[in-house]
Amino acid sequence: MSGEPARGRDHCGSPRRASAAASRLEIAGTGSSIAQGRRSAGKDRPERESRPRGRRASAWLEAVETMRSVKMTLRFVLRVSLRIVVSLLLSMAEGRGNAAPISDPLGTWLTEDGRARIRIERCGSAPDRVCGYVVWAKETADAKGQAFRDRLNPDPAKRNRLLLGHQMLLGLKLNADGRYAGEVYNAEDGKTYGVTIWREGPRTLAVKGCLLGLFCATQGWAQVTDLVPGQLVAATGEGGGPVSDPEWAAPKPAAGGVKLPAAAIKPRAN
Template sequence: MRSILIPALAASLLSAGVAVAAPAGDPSGTWLTEDGRAKIRIEKCGPGAAHACGKVVWLKTPLNDQGQPRTDIKNPDPKKRSRPVIGLTLMEGLKPEDGAYKGQIYNAEEGKLYDVSVSRESASELAISGCMLKILCGSQTWTKAPDEFAQVAPAPAGAAPAKAKPTAVKPAAN
């Protein structure tokens, strides 16, 4: 399974040097994909926050060949093809089951959904296993990334940079 798990387009519990224990199997945190091309933040979501969801927060190559932000170009729904990959939710409603979180993952590189199982290997490793039709399967190990890390989608080429507001300088009081 070459790239079912968020490669270039898909595409954390250590913070400030302090380890924080997570419940067994809890996938919450920010994770670097095995190929190093994306970081995915997984958080609790859904009713009563019993489920987990994951979205792209960083791409190694955030711009395409035309200097524009990468978009969900392979999405089977033409209306969704212009949405940016950074900020794209790839996993929704992962449910705890048998020591893992199970559900579906979207691969933006192929525009396809796969069944997925997400489980903690350790405080710094997350095991991702995905299958299509229960016969084409593969797995990856994602590693912990700082939770505070996030990438802002770059401005489109030709967009004017934001201007800083001037600050008034007051004369010193005598």
């Protein structure tokens, strides 16, 4: 029996053991491959998952920035709008507090060219109308020292009257537009034109003159409250004051009546 080979053996060793070892090696290789695959899958998974998360974060940041920009724009628009509204309200309040009624042109006005001052007041014979008088002129005499007179007046009886103090607005009447309309006498050519006057602000008078009702031009007169040398300050019809045309003069007091003298006001020297 000693010369026979052992059962289940060969010259290389035990077949069973060899088969078992091979099986273990195969299983180990398979397990190693599976583990390596799992590790690789574990490495790839964060990359795949991080991509959508990164996109969502970027979109969220963009939305936040957009909302911030919108809020800043709305705040700016709101501040500007509030400033505009406040400015308009203040302007309206100031205008209401200072502006004279549009139908009140009374006062003394400096013409647009600065050559004369016109005093506008109620007409003596028609208190519902207004008349205007030249109470100051930049030039009152010619080169020879002769006072300017109304030489071109169509009425011969008025051609010798002084231009300083003569009546130029002839009984203007309030119309439906809240303006005074009537006629203005121009001593430079001795003609009468249609005219309309109205206030355009607290201290501005618009004077619109028309020729034949077709050709019109508008001037702006500035209200003045000071006195200058040579300005007539006495009441109309009194000594030292302007003179009304007969049809617009105040009625004379009845016999025996008492007429109060106008207050004397001395012009302020420059």
